[in-house]
Amino acid sequence: MLIRLAFRNLMRNPRRTTAVLMTVMIGSGSIFIFHGFNAGIMNQYRENTVHSRYGHGQINTKGYREKVFEKPWEHWVSDWTKLKTRLLSLQGVTHVFPRLEFFSLLTNGKVNVSGRGQGVDGESEALFFTTLNVEEGVILSNQPDGILLGRGLAKSLDVKQGDRVTVLSNTINGSMNGADFTVTGIFHTGSKDFDDVVFRIQLPEAQKLLDTALIESIAVGLKSVEDWGRVETTINSEFTKLEATPFAVLDKVYYQHSVDWLDSQFGVIQIIIIAIVILGIFNTVSTGILERKQEIGNLRANGDSAMEIIRMFICEGVAIGLIGAALGLIIALLINSTILRSGILMPPAPGITRQFHVLIELQPVMAIKAFMMGALTAAIATLLAAIRVARLPIGDALRSV
Helix, strand or coil, X not given: CHHHHHHHHHHHCHHHHHHHHHHHHHHHHHHHHHHHHHHHHHHHHHHHHHHHHHCCEEEEECCCCCCCCCCHHHHCECCCHHHHHHHHCCCCEEEEEEEEEEEEEEECCCCEEEEEEEEECHHHHHHHCCCCEEEEECCCCCCCCEEEEEHHHHHHHCCCCCCEEEEEEECCCCCEEEEEEEEEEXXXXXXXXXXXXXXXXXXXXXXXXXXXXXXXXXXEEECCHHHHHHHHHHHHHHCCCEEEEEHHHHCHHHHHHHHHHHHHHXXXXXXXXXXXXXXXXXXXXXXXXXXXXXXXXXXXXCCCCHHHHHHHHHXXXXXXXXXXXXXXXXXXXXXXXXXXXXXXXXXXXXXXXXCEEECCCCCHHHHHHHHHHHHHHHHHHHHHHHHHHHCCCHHHHHCCC
């Protein structure tokens, strides 16, 4: 009976009801879309980190990342075939990449530039590291003497695809070694610090330069981020001399700090939107309730208690909140599938040198939260407006015009 009466009361003043509906609808839809935008940015950051540099994680000897060693090669991985076989047997593991990093001097015969080399399995990595954007030439794959240069490094050397570059490096025994390479391509990840110094060559060539058969680390590619737990558990239990580090820790400054900052930002904006919605509803509902003082006086005179009056108004608020929130979510979905279907082109973020498209990734969990928020904010705003009027003396309420 109370619910039916609440719906009838909503229909008595369509203009006021529409105003409250619009407030709830805009508030719920805005939070839903903004959360999707936030999720899109974080996923873009994650994809760029995973598929340009680190994979989903990396395996080194225990303590290797936390310390600086005079002779780091003494802490590199020697026989990694058993580890590779075990990792590939785990559910969710799709790729295993052996790597060797080293510092060297690069020269084109006229200009000498220092760089940080990565010896990689080019053919295998070309299939996984898809956000390593090659702007000139082709990615390093099966070219035995190929070298892939970061954009800034290529500019410093003043070279292009097809040019020859000499790489000079110290072997692990302390002697100087060198090799000539042909530039296959020039890449950029969007991270200037990375693109200005890094180059990639084939792992066997890097091992020849350093005169070693060891590898420094193993990067791991997964079907999903959630599969990392199996890798970490396996390393901790079966390979006690090694340790596994997820990409979020490897790239804490770029990725994890960005995610934490965006989460905090979303929390603040969500509070602001909720406050605006509550105040907007409170203002509209308060006006309507004040106009209904005489009606409230008649209900009280007929025996209804103040609590029953408040419950009626709360039912009205919840009903309008549920309808408004549902409409807000529907409109958000329509906007995302039409106007925002291609995402939003964002300017370069801090530390990034390129623009990127952010897709609005609307999530079911947030849809439920936004829907409940619409109902709760409308109920709270209505409650605040109804308490004072419902407690008016019956005589004062009846004398209201």
